[in-house]
Amino acid sequence: MTVRETGHARAASLEFHGVTKRYGRGESAHGAVNDLSFAVPAGAICVLVGPSGCGKTTSLKMVNRLIEPTEGQILLDGVNVMTENVTALRRRIGYVIQQVGLLPHLTVGRNVAIVPSLMGWSKQRQSARTDELLSLVGLDPERYRGRYPVQLSGGERQRVGVARALAADPPLMLMDEPFAAVDPIVRERLQDEFLRLQHELAKTILFVTHDIDEAIKMGDLIAVMEAGGRLAQFGSPDSVLAHPASDFVAQFVGEDRGLKRLSLVTIADLSLEPSAARPGLPTFGPGTKLRDALSVLLAADTSGGVALDDAGKPRGFVTVDAIASALAEGRGTVANP
Amino acid sequence: MDLIAATAQWLADPLNWQGPNGIPSRLMEHVALSGVSLLVAALIALPLGLWIGHTGRFSWWIVSTANAWRALPSFAVIGLLVPFTTVIDPDLGFTLYPTLVAMIVLAGPPILVNAYQGIAGVDGELVEAARAMGMKESQILFGVEIPIALPVLATGLRLAAVQVIATATLGATFGFGGLGRFIILGDANRDNGELFGGVVLVAMLALATLGAFLLLERRLVSTGLTRRAAG
Numbered sequence: 001m002t003v004r005e006t007g008h009a010r011a012a013s014l015e016f017h018g019v020t021k022r023y024g025r026g027e028s029a030h031g032a033v034n035d036l037s038f039a040v041p042a043g044a045i046c047v048l049v050g051p052s053g054c055g056k057t058t059s060l061k062m063v064n065r066l067i068e069p070t071e072g073q074i075l076l077d078g079v080n081v082m083t084e085n086v087t088a089l090r091r092r093i094g095y096v097i098q099q100v101g102l103l104p105h106l107t108v109g110r111n112v113a114i115v116p117s118l119m120g121w122s123k124q125r126q127s128a129r130t131d132e133l134l135s136l137v138g139l140d141p142e143r144y145r146g147r148y149p150v151q152l153s154g155g156e157r158q159r160v161g162v163a164r165a166l167a168a169d170p171p172l173m174l175m176d177e178p179f180a181a182v183d184p185i186v187r188e189r190l191q192d193e194f195l196r197l198q199h200e201l202a203k204t205i206l207f208v209t210h211d212i213d214e215a216i217k218m219g220d221l222i223a224v225m226e227a228g229g230r231l232a233q234f235g236s237p238d239s240v241l242a243h244p245a246s247d248f249v250a251q252f253v254g255e256d257r258g259l260k261r262l263s264l265v266t267i268a269d270l271s272l273e274p275s276a277a278r279p280g281l282p283t284f285g286p287g288t289k290l291r292d293a294l295s296v297l298l299a300a301d302t303s304g305g306v307a308l309d310d311a312g313k314p315r316g317f318v319t320v321d322a323i324a325s326a327l328a329e330g331r332g333t334v335a336n337p
Numbered sequence: 338m339d340l341i342a343a344t345a346q347w348l349a350d351p352l353n354w355q356g357p358n359g360i361p362s363r364l365m366e367h368v369a370l371s372g373v374s375l376l377v378a379a380l381i382a383l384p385l386g387l388w389i390g391h392t393g394r395f396s397w398w399i400v401s402t403a404n405a406w407r408a409l410p411s412f413a414v415i416g417l418l419v420p421f422t423t424v425i426d427p428d429l430g431f432t433l434y435p436t437l438v439a440m441i442v443l444a445g446p447p448i449l450v451n452a453y454q455g456i457a458g459v460d461g462e463l464v465e466a467a468r469a470m471g472m473k474e475s476q477i478l479f480g481v482e483i484p485i486a487l488p489v490l491a492t493g494l495r496l497a498a499v500q501v502i503a504t505a506t507l508g509a510t511f512g513f514g515g516l517g518r519f520i521i522l523g524d525a526n527r528d529n530g531e532l533f534g535g536v537v538l539v540a541m542l543a544l545a546t547l548g549a550f551l552l553l554e555r556r557l558v559s560t561g562l563t564r565r566a567a568g
Contacts, residue, residue, distance in 0.1 A: 064469055091471035101466025105484040105559035115470050148561030164470075174469075 011042035011204045012077040012171035014063070019072035021058055021229070032058045033229035036072070040221060042171075043202040047219035049209055050252070055229030056208045060174050063206060064093045076172060091115050094165030094173035094203070098180045100157045102149040108134070108160050109145035115168040133163040138193065155186040162194065166201070175207045179214070191217060212253050216241070216260055224249050238264050242327075258327055262291035267307045270326055272316025281305050286315075290323050297323075340529055344537060347530030358518070360538065367515035367542065370433075370508065371501045374440035378497060381441075382449035383490075389449075390456025390486070391478050400453055403446040411504045414439040415511055436508030443504055444497040451493025455486030487558050495550040502543045516542065 021033040033055040040046040048056040061067040063074055065086050074081045081089055095101075102111050112133055113126040121129070131141035137159040149157055158179065165173055179187045179194075195218065198205065209215055215222050216237040224240060226232040226248050233245040241261045244250035254260065268286035282305035284293050297305060297320055304319040347353060354360050389396050418435035426434065459482045467481045483490070509517030516538045523532025 066465060066469055087471040087473055089471075090469055093469075095466065095469040097462065097466060099460075099462045099466075101463050101469075103463065103467070103481060103485075105561045107561070114472075118471055118476070148559075148564060150561060150564050 010169070010171060011202055013042045013075075014040040014046070014172060014204055014206060015073075015075040015078075016059070017073045017075065019059070019062060019069050019074060021055070021062065021067060022070045031055075031229050033062070033069075036225075036229065036231055038221075038223055038231065038234045040204060040206065042077075042204050044220040045198065045205040045207055045218055046221040046223060047207045047209060047215040048223050048225060049212055049215035049219075050225035050232070051227065052210060054225040054227055056210075056225050057176055058229070059225075060176055060206055060208050063172070063174055064090050064095060087118075091119055091168060092170050092172070094167075094170040096158075096161050096165045096173065096175045096178040098177040100149075100161040100181070102157060102160060102164070104149050106148075107145065108139075108147050108149070108152070109141075111149070111160060112145075112164045112167055114164060119168060129167060130163075133166055134160075136166070136197065137163045139163070154182045155190060158182060158190055159193075162197075166203075171204060173203050173205045175205060177209055178207070180209070180211075194218075213260070216264065224252060226252075259291060261327060262294060262323070263289050265290045265326060267293060267318065270307065270316070270318065270322060272307055272318060272322060275306055275314050275317035277314045278306055278317075283308055283314075284318060285312075286310055290326065293318060294320065294323050340533060343528075343530035344533040347528070347534040348537070353531075353534070360519075363514055363516050363518055364538065364542070366513075367502070367505050367517075367539075370437065370440070370513070370515060371498070371505050371546075374437055374505075375444055375494075375498055375501050378441045378444035378501075379448055379494065382445040383452050386449040386452025386493075387456055387478065387483070390453045391474070391482060393457065396453060396457065400450055403449050406442070407446045407450075409443070411439055411443055412507055412510075414442060415507060419511065433508075433513055435511055436505065436513050440501050440504045440508075444501045447496040447500065448493045451489050451496070452486075455489030455493075456482045458489065459485050484559060485562065488554065488562065491550065491554040491558070495547065495554075498546050498550060499543050502539065502546055506539050 016036045016038050019033060019036040020031060022031050024030060036055075036059060038046070048059055050056050058067055062069045063076070063081065065081060068082070076089075076093075102108075103114070106114075109127065109130045112130045113121075116126045116129055130145060134141040134144055139156065139159055144152075144156070144160075149160070152160065158181070161178065165175075179190050182190065191214065207215075207218055209218075219237050221235065222237050222240050223234045224232045232252075233240055233249045238261060240249065241253055241257045241264070244253060244257070250257070266286065267284045267288045267290065270290075281302055282296050282300055284296075284305055284307050286307070286309060293305065297303075297318070304317050304322075307315045307318045309315040348360075352359075356362070385399070388394075389399055415435045418438050422429075422434040422438065456478075463485075464477060464481060467477050472480065505515050506517035506520065508515055509521045516535055519531050519535030519538070523529065523535060
């Protein structure tokens, strides 16, 4: 606790224990979230994914107590959030939403500095932090700090939203469909940038989306939720794709879940027969996704290509069969610990 | 043309700009009465409207009552009050008080309704985002809702101010001073120059007030709210 409050701890663990939210009473009571339990280790991105109305946003809002649970506990670094001072709790949790929620009457700089100013930082410290964060999300502070939200594009607003959520260096970030309001090209770029940022920051993140592809891309862990606010499956993206726990999950992740898994595995993950250079055949760097390698092999109409190592030397021979057997291996592992 | 000439002549006559019955002192009476009633009305209606807007409580019946209230004719309100205020103070109860109370009563509803609507109209997602960042309710009201609703709040105050200036003119009928005095006297003395001189002064005061409020709004409302679209 004391460490966290000084703002030096970078990430907190997050646990849901039998969390239930019911609206109404007696006969008319209906559950928005039903007996939800899972644990996210510090520094991981956990994605809550599911169809609309499955209670994923309700679950997210129970963490910072915008909604209070009917039953169960949510622990942040082992401490029940209900026992903490609500405003102090919220100031330690970054919050990003689809509509961004930038205050229209304040400049970009003032928006980013909201939480630091609530926490009573000095003006110099606030503006230094604001400039640091704007640079971090790829916006030139000189150009952007004096602008108003209405003068920004959707993508720029979303970056400011992320910068604002990071302002007081919170150990946990809640992100509710943060990239849903921008067009697909900008969304992809924002996702990539955010993952790169997260690689440095290593925050604990609870991320809500209805888009399974986004969940697979962003998540270290995926919690698939279904109607009635129940947890249908919890695990790594690969295990959810390889071993859907139910028909609902299998249907939700899609018929192409095999292909989706190929986006999670790279050439470097394959164990291959050694190979010499073979002129004329396609070559693949170690970071190439299997999905892209397969696509190249099918389009080039060859039986195989050459995998290169980090030094660019031939490492092995990649065939369509090798890619298929990599998928089969994954299928053998246990999905739900 | 006679009317314009007579009005101009009356306005230009230095005698009309002197003494306790002159234009400056009547103008001051008018402005003072209007200012005091607007202030009292705002002190009552503004906090009430902000509170209803922020909490959403009692909104339906308070706003309905306020809107029905707006339909009351000013003249009737002053007349209705006289029997009550004269009981309290036989002298001022006939002149100052009924007008003052009527002005307060009539200025309240536009202030209240606009305060409520302005605050209630602030995007709920925005308010929730502010709450999620750890703003307290008072910080949300003063740091988010009021600044964003300011154009609507200001419109309510502006409407009330103009209405109050118009109503203050009626006070002259009941023996109170102000610019309405010239209209009453002009009518009684069949002096069209004085009558329309009074009319012109009231109209100019109303326009000047309107202009002052618009200037103030422009200064106070954030440019982030008045600018349009991404540049």
